[in-house]
Amino acid sequence: MGEKLEEKDHFRAPVADTFRRKSPFSQLLEHMGKVRECIDILGDGLVGYYKGDYKDFPVLAKKVSEIEHEADLIKSNLRNHLPNSLFMPVDKGKFMWALREQDAILDHAENLVRMLDMRHTKIPKELQDVFINHAKLVMKTVEAMEDAVCNIRDLVETSFVKREREQTKQFIYKVHEFEWKADKAKYEATKGIYKFEKKLDPMDVYHLLKIADWVDDIADHAENVADWLRAMIAK
Amino acid sequence: MDPTFILIGGSTVAIAFYVAWSIGANDVANSMGTSVGSKAISIRQAILIAGIFEFAGAVLIGIHVTKTIQNGIVDPALFSADPSIYVYGMLAALLAAAVWISISTYFSLPISTSQSIVGALIGFGVVAAGVSAVSWEKIVQIGESWILSPIAGAALAFFIFLIIKKVIFDTSKPFESTKKAIPFFTFALVSVILFSIFKSLECTDFPTICFSTALEITLVISIISAVLSYVLVNRYNPGKMETDQDVYRSIEHVFIYLQIITACFVAFAHGSNDVANAIGPLAAVINVLQSGAIESVIGVPLWLVVLGGAGIVVGLATWGYKVIGTIGKKITEITPTRGFSAEFSTALVVLVCSRLGLPVSTSQVLVGSVIGIGFAKGIVAVDLKIIKRIMTCWIITVPVSAATAAIIFICLKAIV
Numbered sequence: 011m012g013e014k015l016e017e018k019d020h021f022r023a024p025v026a027d028t029f030r031r032k033s034p035f036s037q038l039l040e041h042m043g044k045v046r047e048c049i050d051i052l053g054d055g056l057v058g059y060y061k062g063d064y065k066d067f068p069v070l071a072k073k074v075s076e077i078e079h080e081a082d083l084i085k086s087n088l089r090n091h092l093p094n095s096l097f098m099p100v101d102k103g104k105f106m107w108a109l110r111e112q113d114a115i116l117d118h119a120e121n122l123v124r125m126l127d128m129r130h131t132k133i134p135k136e137l138q139d140v141f142i143n144h145a146k147l148v149m150k151t152v153e154a155m156e157d158a159v160c161n162i163r164d165l166v167e168t169s170f171v172k173r174e175r176e177q178t179k180q181f182i183y184k185v186h187e188f189e190w191k192a193d194k195a196k197y198e199a200t201k202g203i204y205k206f207e208k209k210l211d212p213m214d215v216y217h218l219l220k221i222a223d224w225v226d227d228i229a230d231h232a233e234n235v236a237d238w239l240r241a242m243i244a245k
Numbered sequence: 246m247d248p249t250f251i252l253i254g255g256s257t258v259a260i261a262f263y264v265a266w267s268i269g270a271n272d273v274a275n276s277m278g279t280s281v282g283s284k285a286i287s288i289r290q291a292i293l294i295a296g297i298f299e300f301a302g303a304v305l306i307g308i309h310v311t312k313t314i315q316n317g318i319v320d321p322a323l324f325s326a327d328p329s330i331y332v333y334g335m336l337a338a339l340l341a342a343a344v345w346i347s348i349s350t351y352f353s354l355p356i357s358t359s360q361s362i363v364g365a366l367i368g369f370g371v372v373a374a375g376v377s378a379v380s381w382e383k384i385v386q387i388g389e390s391w392i393l394s395p396i397a398g399a400a401l402a403f404f405i406f407l408i409i410k411k412v413i414f415d416t417s418k419p420f421e422s423t424k425k426a427i428p429f430f431t432f433a434l435v436s437v438i439l440f441s442i443f444k445s446l447e448c449t450d451f452p453t454i455c456f457s458t459a460l461e462i463t464l465v466i467s468i469i470s471a472v473l474s475y476v477l478v479n480r481y482n483p484g485k486m487e488t489d490q491d492v493y494r495s496i497e498h499v500f501i502y503l504q505i506i507t508a509c510f511v512a513f514a515h516g517s518n519d520v521a522n523a524i525g526p527l528a529a530v531i532n533v534l535q536s537g538a539i540e541s542v543i544g545v546p547l548w549l550v551v552l553g554g555a556g557i558v559v560g561l562a563t564w565g566y567k568v569i570g571t572i573g574k575k576i577t578e579i580t581p582t583r584g585f586s587a588e589f590s591t592a593l594v595v596l597v598c599s600r601l602g603l604p605v606s607t608s609q610v611l612v613g614s615v616i617g618i619g620f621a622k623g624i625v626a627v628d629l630k631i632i633k634r635i636m637t638c639w640i641i642t643v644p645v646s647a648a649t650a651a652i653i654f655i656c657l658k659a660i661v
Contacts, residue, residue, distance in 0.1 A: 019353060019568075019571055020350060020351050020353065021270075021271045021274070021350055021353060021568045021571075022271055022349060022350055022353055022354060022355050022356060022608065023271075023274050023275070023278070023353075023355075023568065023572050023575075023608065024355035024608050024609065024611075024612050024631055024634070024635060025274075025275060025278065025572070025576060025608060025611050025612055025615060026274075026278075026572055026575040026576055027355070027628065027630075027631050027634070028612050028615045028616065028619075028627060028628060028631050029578055029615065029619065029624050029625075029626055029627045029628055030578075030625075030626035030628060031575055031578070033578060033625045033626055034625065034626050035625055093628075093630070095628055095629045095630040095633075096626050096627070096628055096629070097616075097619055097620070097626070097627040097628075097629050098625055098626050098627075099619075099622035099625055163490060164489045164490065164493065166625055167414075167490075167493040167580075168410070168414035168415070168419075168493065169406070169410050169414065169621060169622040169623045170622050171410065171414045171415040172415065173415070173417065174489075177489075
């Protein structure tokens with residue numbers, strides 16, 4: 011009988027039970043909002059961290075964890091309320107995969123900030139610019155993904171007309187473009203690490219490689235969201 | 246007149262009024278819920294227009310279904326030897342329906358008042374005069390209409406929404422397309438409404454006009470409405486139109502006005518179909534009490550339809566506002582373009598059923614229409630579980646009402 015949250019109403023109105031009161035798409039967008047919130051603070055936080063400013067990082071790590079938890083609640087609420095009887099204009103499986111990948115961004119962000127907070131790894135001066143460039147491109151990939159996801163509003167309103175599907179695809183191309191650039195930046199960063207490996211402490215090398223990898227994972231998952239979105243709206 | 250007859254007549258009137266009240270209180274959300282939900286009109290305005298159109302539908306066209314309930318299901322001629330049995334039976338059926346409607350309303354079961362009254366009549370007929378007293382042919386026809394009417398609603402809503410999608414959303418400049426399309430939509434809407442009302446007026450107590458006059462009046466009013474809508478939509482200032490969302494919001498805003506017209510149409514159709522559930526049995530009782538015998542040709546006095554219409558209006562004025570308010574908040578997902586499609590098809594299907602004398606459920610036709618829009622990708626996340634719930638409810642409603650009516654009838658006969 012729909013969501014059993016409100017008190018019992020004493021009247022018959024089957025039309026109110028004919029659809030889910032909270033659209034799964036608006037919940038996906040709500041979840042997207044959490045991703046955005048996280049990426050905003052993570053982007054600035056990473057730049058500061060790379061420059062050697064660890065002062066506010068513990069606060070930031072805590073904040074990211076909180077956001078991740080809030081997003082988790084949205085995700086599980088959405089997942090628990092998609093019964094077989096629910097008819098959606100898109101494939102429910104693909105929809106769930108898009109959500110799962112969107113959530114993976116937050117999981118990775120959380121793991122990343124925890125790891126960074128555990129050991130304050132100093133980035134060599136020579137590599138700072140490459141690392142910052144990489145982080146910025148990763149954040150841009152997520153922002154491009156956000157544009158693609160937010161176009162769902164228009165898709166829903168127009169009941170998935172061709173024009174809006176094309177527009178979503180345009181946004182998706184942007185995601186791929188940034189992800190590709192981020193990949194190249196990561197390659198540069200890795201190359202730089204190996205270049206200075208003799209000068210660096212082995213533990214630092216290990217961590218620098220790990221940071222580059224983990225930051226890049228975020229862009230990979232943003233790309234996966236875009237791919238599932240594309241599969242979802244394909245006719 | 247016999248004092249027991251006065252007592253019986255009085256209580257039948259009271260129960261019939263209660264049923265009408267309950268129908269008005271509950272079902273008004275069907276017609277007005279979406280308009281209030283989209284904030285097109287206030288609750289007070291909704292009550293006012295629903296009242297006017299429910300009453301008009303009941304008084305002008307309510308007679309077709311009333312006749313079915315009155316003598317289409319149980320043949321009154323079988324009781325000409327002892328008319329009082331017939332009177333008790335009709336009273337029992339009405340009371341049984343009232344009880345079941347009250348219980349299911351309390352527990353929010355999606356039952357139909359039409360289905361309870363039909364079930365109750367079957368129960369009384371079988372107990373009082375045997376299985377053959379019930380016109381099973383008519384029952385099968387009504388049963389088919391219960392299945393077909395929601396399907397027809399779904400199909401019609403599906404196509405109406407597809408047209409909106411094609412001519413408006415699926416164009417390069419959707420708002421410009423809306424401006425061009427609105428006069429055509431208005432013309433189609435007004436002409437279908439007027440023509441279906443004229444057609445339904447046939448065989449009622451009201452003066453009917455011949456086919457060609459009806460067609461002319463329909464055409465003239467529709468063209469005037471179309472021109473008016475053209476002027477209004479071109480004068481409408483949509484405000485800032487920077488993002489796609491702004492454009493779609495303006496389109497929905499324009500559709501609010503068409504949706505209000507369809508909401509009135511639903512109220513009218515609902516009044517025309519559902520008033521019979523309350524006054525059908527009452528009409529049967531009053532006829533016998535007035536003449537002291539069962540007459541072969543039974544009419545429905547106008548004051549009865551007025552009484553039923555008044556009951557519905559009182560219901561929506563005293564309790565309906567609460568229902569509209571709650572429902573309005575729950576169905577905000579149905580935007581004006583969707584509401585327009587769903588209500589247009591619901592009203593048309595219900596009105597055609599009224600004309601054919603078939604008691605159907607407006608709520609269930611509306612559910613069908615909403616599902617139809619869901620299949621046209623117009624509403625995200627349609628919960629098809631409701632189909633099973635409705636089916637279960639109507640499978641329960643008929644036997645429960647029948648059994649209750651039978652028991653009440655036996656008790657009444659034993660007492661009096």
